[in-house]
Amino acid sequence: MSEENFILKLKQGDQSAYSELLLRFSGKAYNTALGLLQNREDAEDIIQEVFIEVFQSVSGFRQQSKLSTWIYRITLTKSLELIRSRQREKRKGIILNLFGKEHLINVTADEPFYHPGISLENKEMSAILFNAIRRLPLNQRTAFTMNKLENLSYAELAEIMGLSVSSVESLLFRAKQKLRELLGDYYEKNIR
């Protein structure tokens, strides 16, 4: 089935088309959300929101981009919204701490994240890498995670993130540089 026909069936509310949609795209969306959020429960919640959004908005989808690009974009937006709200909670926690209101804080410490798709021999090292990724600025984190976990090209990333290819190249370069720096510090403190 061509993408145009598939989108037409989705717009018509064809139930079998929705099953097909989940079959084709839930893996991509989930893997993206999981890589960004580094938490299975959060990623599953986000995927629910993503596909409800797709269902509700597909009638307005103008096919100016591929369906996968659109779904990636929604996933990215919702994942980043959640990350930002968690960061706001953390900042609030720091302020409450300053005023001796620690009992009002509900922030859990960063736990190591083990991606289910990583081989056993790389699990520990990947957990260290994911921890370092958390410390990147959001745009670098997005570019690096999606490039590594979804094997998206610079052009695909540029389309999803709404940036030029050169901006994506720059983001990835800076992300890798920053990660190497963070990992170097980690090595000095924990391994050496």
Added chain:
Amino acid sequence: MKTKEEWVDKVMGSLDGASRAELNPAAKEDLLKRIQNAGCRMRDAGYGMQGAGYRIDPVKPALAWKIAAVILLLVSLNVFTMVYYHKSSAGSINPAKSVASEYFSYIDHYNL
């Protein structure tokens, strides 16, 4: 013994060849049911199309706050202007006359 650079290289490469994580089948099933139910509700509510289609997007909270802030600013400016004007014209015998004299002051300028 690994040098720091070798160790960093190894960690940077730890995601290479990672397979895609998949949503568990129960979560997928649950999601499909939610979409199907949402489709039924839209049909029952008489939206016409079988599934996808109409919805009213609520205003995002951030936008609502911005609009409220702008309205508050406009109201405050108006109140401030009224209070300021009231104070500055408090000494004059006839506030209406002072407004009229200011408004029609161009007549004097053009010697009409």
